[in-house]
Amino acid sequence: MRIEACFDSHVHWAATGEFAAKLRLESLSSPALVEQLQIEKHHQRGEWLTGFGWDENKWSEKPHRRFLDQKFGAQPVAFSRCDAHALWVNTEALQRAGLWTQSSDKATDGRIERDAEGWPTGVLVDRAAEPVEKLIPKPQAFDLRRHLLKATQVLNEAGYTHIRDMTCDEAQWHEAVKLDESGLLTLAVEEYFWLPETAGLSATLELALRARSTQTANLRVKGLKMFLDGALGSEGAWLSRCYHGSQRSGLQLWDKAALSEAIARCWENGLEPAVHAIGDEAAAFLVDCALALKTSGREGRLHIEHAELLRPETINKMRELNIECHMQPGHWLSDQVWLKDKIGGLVDCAFPWRRLQEADISFDFGSDAPIEPPGLARVFKALEASAESGIPRLLGLPATYMSHRDLSWAPNSFTLLAEKSPRQVVFRGEHIL
Numbered sequence: 001m002r003i004e005a006c007f008d009s010h011v012h013w014a015a016t017g018e019f020a021a022k023l024r025l026e027s028l029s030s031p032a033l034v035e036q037l038q039i040e041k042h043h044q045r046g047e048w049l050t051g052f053g054w055d056e057n058k059w060s061e062k063p064h065r066r067f068l069d070q071k072f073g074a075q076p077v078a079f080s081r082c083d084a085h086a087l088w089v090n091t092e093a094l095q096r097a098g099l100w101t102q103s104s105d106k107a108t109d110g111r112i113e114r115d116a117e118g119w120p121t122g123v124l125v126d127r128a129a130e131p132v133e134k135l136i137p138k139p140q141a142f143d144l145r146r147h148l149l150k151a152t153q154v155l156n157e158a159g160y161t162h163i164r165d166m167t168c169d170e171a172q173w174h175e176a177v178k179l180d181e182s183g184l185l186t187l188a189v190e191e192y193f194w195l196p197e198t199a200g201l202s203a204t205l206e207l208a209l210r211a212r213s214t215q216t217a218n219l220r221v222k223g224l225k226m227f228l229d230g231a232l233g234s235e236g237a238w239l240s241r242c243y244h245g246s247q248r249s250g251l252q253l254w255d256k257a258a259l260s261e262a263i264a265r266c267w268e269n270g271l272e273p274a275v276h277a278i279g280d281e282a283a284a285f286l287v288d289c290a291l292a293l294k295t296s297g298r299e300g301r302l303h304i305e306h307a308e309l310l311r312p313e314t315i316n317k318m319r320e321l322n323i324e325c326h327m328q329p330g331h332w333l334s335d336q337v338w339l340k341d342k343i344g345g346l347v348d349c350a351f352p353w354r355r356l357q358e359a360d361i362s363f364d365f366g367s368d369a370p371i372e373p374p375g376l377a378r379v380f381k382a383l384e385a386s387a388e389s390g391i392p393r394l395l396g397l398p399a400t401y402m403s404h405r406d407l408s409w410a411p412n413s414f415t416l417l418a419e420k421s422p423r424q425v426v427f428r429g430e431h432i433l
Contacts, residue, residue, distance in 0.1 A: 005162050005188070005404035006415040006425075008155065008374055009326045009364035010305060013165040013189065014172050015084075016154055017147030018139065019370040023051035025079060030059055031067045031088075046137040051079040052370070054088060057233060057338045063088045064115075065122030078132055082334075083231035084371055087129040089122050097131035099124070109253045111236070126230040126251055138171070145175045151369075152179075152187050156432050158374035159422030161413040162404040164190040164326070164366065166225045166274065166305065173211045173219075180216040186427045188218050188410040192225040192274050198258040205269055218410060223272035223303070226262060227253050229282040232308065232335060232342060237279035240311070243342050250279050260289050267300030274303035274326075280349050283307060284314045290321050306331075307363070309343070310352045315359050325363040327353055329382035330372040336389065353401075354392035365401045376402065380420040 023043040028034070031054075043049060049072060056063050068077045068090035076093040080086070094100040102118040110128030113121040124132060139147065155163055168176075168191040179185045191211070195204045204224055212221040230236020230251050235243045238250035254262075259275070266273040277283045283304060290302050300322065307325040310318075332351050340347045356363050367374040380398060387393035416424040425433035 001399060001417040001420075003159075003376075003399050003403055003415045003417065005407050005410065005413050006160050006376070007162040007164070007364065007402060007404040008158075008160045008366045008369070009164045010328060010366035011151075011155065011163050011165055011369045011374065012084075012167045012371075013151050013155075013163065013176075014139075014144060014147045015151075015167065016370045016374070017149065017151035018143075019052050020150055020154060023049070023079075024053050025051050026053035026055070026082065028054055028059075031056075031061055031063045034067050034071050037071070045139075047076060048093075048136045049075055049077045050136065052084070053082050054079055055082045055233065062121070063123055065090050065094065065120070068122065076135070078136060081234055082371065083233045085231040085236050086123055086125045086234040087132055089124065089132055091122070093132050093135075094120050094122065096135055099128075099131055109251060111248075111251065125234050126227075126236045127253065141171065141175060144171060145179065148172070148175060148179060149184065152185060155369070155374055156186055156425055156427070157422070158367075158369075159376040159415045159417070159425060159433075160187065160374065161410065161415065161425060161427045162188040162190075164192070164222075166192050167194045168192060169194060170207055170211075173207075176219055177214060177216055180218045185218050186430070186432050188220075188404070188413070190220050190222045192223050193221075195224045195226050195262060198254070198262065201262055201265060205265060205271070208271055209269060220409075221271075223274055224262065224266050225274045225276070225305070226259070227276040228259065228286055229253060229277060229279050232278060232339070235342070237309070238277075238282040238285070239279045239309070239343060239346060240281040240284070241344070241346065244344055249281070252282070252285070256285070256289055259286070260293055263289065263302065264293055264298045267298060272301045272303060274305055276305040278306045278308045280309035280311050280314070280346060283310050287314055287317050287321065287323075290323070291317060294321065306368075307356075308335075308351060309346055309349045310355070311349050312355070315352065315355055315361065318361050319359055323361060325356060325361065326366055327351070327363055328366050328368045328372060329353075329386065330367055330378045332382045332386045332391065333378070334372065336386075351386060351391050353394050357395050363401060365398065375421075376415070376417065377419075377421045
């Protein structure tokens with residue numbers, strides 16, 4: 001099988017390279033096993049020890065700061081959950097970030113997990129983690145360049161010649177331009193600049209427009225990226241009902257006025273808004289915002305990132321809009337173990353690629369690397385296995401949703417598959433695998 005312009009429609013480019021070198025925590029079967037972790041110098045960012053990949057759904061005991069305190073003492077520790085929507089930190093990190101209080105959560109649009117006495121357990125969900133994240137030194141230019149190069153290698157080896165990157169910032173843009181101008185970039189990259197909150201809207205728009213004026217052959221500026229909710233695994237995805245056994249239904253990270261303004265201003269500046277919306281209520285809220293904008297005479301291309309849960313009435317409304325969904329079949333492989341236990345009957349709305357096909361709504365497949373491993377074989381496996389478990393089967397060839405729509409961009413770029421894995425990858429006529 002040959003796939004022209006083989007496309008991963010949702011990745012975090014720099015993070016894919018960075019996380020390849022981070023302390024990996026996927027194999028932890030208990031929070032107590034942090035005691036056995038082997039720490040190396042490159043796992044640190046300044047004073048901070050960083051890691052990625054823990055998943056409490058695999059544990060019989062919940063993560064708690066005491067496990068980290070016993071192992072690392074006064075060194076600040078910040079371990080990112082496997083969905084990157086929660087941090088597990090120690091007491092030192094909480095104290096440095098001003099979060100070591102017994103009071104209730106402030107208006108963070110996130111969640112601080114607390115024990116029976118009201119003290120933080122060390123688990124910070126979504127925006128509650130921001131005070132800690134701001135203290136961790138950012139990568140230097142050399143490190144960022146190294147991360148982008150490593151990620152390029154990883155993604156090429158996974159079979160991709162084209163990617164859509166969802167977390168660009170000014171420093172990354174400058175390093176990416178240097179890579180392309182030096183001839184080291186073997187990916188065609190669509191860039192979306194991350195907009196974490198409404199206060200940064202004007203500055204982020206100006207940054208994207210400046211970057212667009214310096215585009216290169218393999219780099220295109222497409223739009224802005226926003227997070228409307230969190231993730232299902234950490235129970236931050238915004239649902240229309242409470243998570244099983246809980247009194248919470250997830251997080252709403254933007255209000256209607258702010259989100260509508262950000263979307264409209266993207267369109268006014270010729271940019272495309274891309275909104276992370278995993279939960280069914282988040283997607284419904286986003287679609288209603290876009291419909292209200294259309295009624296007022298403002299419309300344009302809108303991207304829904306993940307779209308893991310879509311109610312039938314939401315899909316029906318989407319037909320009135322210029323929408324494209326970006327879905328990651330690999331998430332089914334990770335989420336299937338606990339999905340129904342967490343969301344109950346909403347599982348009938350999960351991974352709705354067949355329903356989008358039937359409604360004639362555009363979508364593309366991707367990986368969400370480094371949250372999930374990138375790779376074509378994983379996409380094929382997830383589509384087949386999910387259909388066998390009751391997810392409505394995709395019609396036609398999956399490769400239809402794995403090819404960039406603009407085949408003239410980076411011409412003579414393709415991937416040859418053998419047994420659904422890349423055997424040969426060619427970028428602009430050059431064999432890179």
